Amino acid sequence: MDNEHLVATLRELEITKTDLAKLTGVSKASVSRWAAGSQPIPKWLESWLALSLKLKNIENMASLK
Structure with missing residues (x-):
């Protein structure tokens, strides 16, 4: 996983870096x-x-039922 994937995953999960x-x-x-990719x-x-x-x-699937 790279930093861009991390940021995209946080967006998908709807959580912040603080969260x-x-x-x-x-x-x-x-x-x-x-x-930031520095670590x-x-x-x-x-x-x-x-x-x-x-x-x-x-x-999400459970909420469709």
């Missing part, structure tokens, strides 16, 4: 560095975001 920091227990500065994005965050997207899709 991500609070939800994951990291500093907002770390999230800002990941989003590598941890592998665990890629997994966390993928699971969050899946959960959002499941919730």
Whole structure:
């Protein structure tokens, strides 16, 4: 995952960098560095975001019923 994909995923999840920091227990500065591309994005965050997207899709499908 690169920084552009991170920013796009946050938009898709409708969460801010501040939200991500609070939800994951990291500093907002770390999230800002990941989003700017000045620090590598941890592998665990890629997994966390993928699971969050899946959960959002499941919730969207459930609301259609």
